[in-house]
Amino acid sequence: MNDITFELNHEQVTITADPSLRLLDVLRDRLHLTGAKEGCGEGECGACSVLINDQLANSCLVPLANVHKQRVTTIEGIATTKEGKLLQQAYSKEGAVQCGICTPGMMMASYALLKKHPHPTREQIQIGLSGNLCRCTGYNMIFRAIERAAKEGEGTW
């Protein structure tokens, strides 16, 4: 058991836990933030995506120890921001949400992508989402949602 301290959605948290626990389990089971989902447990499907120091990461592969003194942002942290709302509205308008299990992870990947490329090309979008699997939508409506969020959020990203 160790004390692990990190910044989570702009607040300091300290967890006393086995440092080898997966960040995903700590978020979901200890902190009750269930926006990150477990789809594959192998870092391939992206349903558990979070940001660590603004970089997209699969929280199912990250041991708790790795986020000590780092900055973690989850979908719950994005939801209250202007960018998060822009993205959500774009997802809704473009029909980019079906079953929704991949959607929080997709939102995180979209957020990270737009922060890096405020005016992304279609190819940059495809590459930016390539670590996030969706079995429902066929992706095209998600691509369009990101393009809409880029356009409507001109200057925000």
Added chain:
Amino acid sequence: MNDISRSIPKLDSVPKAFGNERYVNDIRYENALYAKTLRSPHAKARILRRRYPELPAGYHIIDHTHVPGENVVNIIADDQPVFAADRVTYYQEPILLVIGPDKRVVLKLMKDIHIEYDIEVPQFEWTDSVVHYHFTKGNLAKVKEQADKVIRREYHSGYQEQLYIEPQGMIGYHDGKQVILEGSLQCPYYVKNALIRTLNCADDYVRVRQATVGGAFGGKEEFPSLIACQLAVAIEVIRKPIRLIYEREEDVESTTKRHPSHITMTAYVKDNEILGIQSEVGLDGGANIGLSGVVLSRALIATTGVYTIDHLDVTGDVYRTNTVPNGAFRGFGAPQMLFAVEMFMHHVAAELKVDALAFRQRYLAKQGDHTSTGGTFRDPIIMPEMLSRVLDESDYLNKRERYASPDSHRGIGMSWVLHGCGFTGSGEATHIKARVKLHKRTTDEVEILIAAVDMGQGVKTTMTKLVATILDVPMSQVIYDNPDTNFVPDSGPTVASRTMMIVGGLVARAARRLRDEWNAGEDQWIEERYVQPDYIKWDETTFHGDAYPAYSWGINIVEVEVDPATYEVTVLETWNIYDVGKAIDEQVILGQADGGQLQGLGLGYLEVMNHKQGVIQQRNVTDYIISTSVDTPPMHNYLMDNPYPLGPYGAKGAGELTLVGGAPAVALAIEQAIGKEIHEIPVTPERIMELMNDE
């Protein structure tokens, strides 16, 4: 009034986008116990002895001896035990649950369980037919004598895994009166009826609630009944909240998949005309029959696809093998059959040296034609108009000509498909007997009470929109919640592209009655029951009559490039047009079109799954490859209205239609790009290499 097709944002898109929606794995009951399934390490064996470890306080092993009722999962055939008792018939068959508060202790206890097996020789060949169907149309024997040419081909398809991103799972507890289960499922009443049989209990002793479903595609049609029965037995014994949630590998290895198929088609031809067709269909059912017979019947009925052929002889078999049982997957037997038919029509045309497009047009079904089972296509068929539109949009004819040169390494393929909407035959009338209710509260809010599940396809939004539109009230005045069997009547399972056409049709009828009988401020209940139209006649023993009340139609055009060095296939672009009667929400249907097509393409060229000695070789998304954002082509989808008189606003089925043509369209495109006939999907680079080396 606005056109009902005009899109609105989906009602659940905000909580889903922000991660606030509650899926089964997000539900927390205080002190819920963790459950893990112990499974068979053998494909076929007798269980001789079991040695269970001494259990610490608070830990339990639940097996077949605890089942109060029948140790069988109520599907169609009674061949799946809830827990294996004296034998196992497939690798990973569930034997027992280990349950307790600490996952680590449970996993350790699993290792201390010793089961002694007498290993038997498993069956993997397709020889043990457990379902056999045969039907005819016209008189094939007679036309065989007239034929001047016989053309025969064999087609093969592999497993396909639904790969919903949310693995299977269920959670439940006992509240002193009822066993209450909440889970990721498509068919609340399938689960409830299975529970009643396994627990041998009264109808009101079990309650099934649908948690928000993270993808299903047929994979959560019959399988959740197995998990539910196991969990309910455990809850009945332990009387505490328990979670039984699969991890990905466990899900992929042990749950139902699309049936691998072998299909042989033989055309009897005279003067370049097909007189009749014989088709022989084999499906690998896996260790248990389950729904396989129903899947087979849908495949067989689709035996001539969109074409009218007067003389047919159709046989089909489900073979039992010691492999994971196969089951429902979007399309339900039709994708395999339509792959075979579409390829075969092209292969026959090629062998006759006639233009494939003109050849197929000659046989395209018209209103009034007889179906493969001697029923009638009663409603207008607008395929010619659809064809003209999609040929224009895709520039198909020019591209087909341009890519005729093998140096182009490009190809364009086109499939024509139909999908029978709703249950096969008289299933709706004889088996399902759907009931729906509307409840108007004194607040004048209207509650939709149906068992249809939103698994991403938008039921919550489209049903609410349907009722609000008919009542001419704001959407916010209409309520649809995830079904709960304590409150909703049995409107049937969420399968077979039946939800909008059948259940929506009943809901629309109820809404119109409510509109007419509306009394502001009064509590009102309206119930509607399914009544089969008189003209639908079906004989399930002879496969004769109207197999479906209505058909949806589609055309898929797919353009590909094949790398001449690596044989890697890139899907460049697709154009698709659909007649779903009337879209209740255009964006919802277009979303089905995108997603269904990507799964159909996956079946055609990408998704490889196989078993070795009964062991599924692909266990996670690292080795079972599905399309990612990078593999996704631009898809141009078009809808054409062709209202079906009995559907709400003319709506027919849509969900499966969008998948069934993907595999033949991409296979035909690859066929043109490489200049070789294709008989097997998925068309992987390895398969293309074999074809290219096989001069």
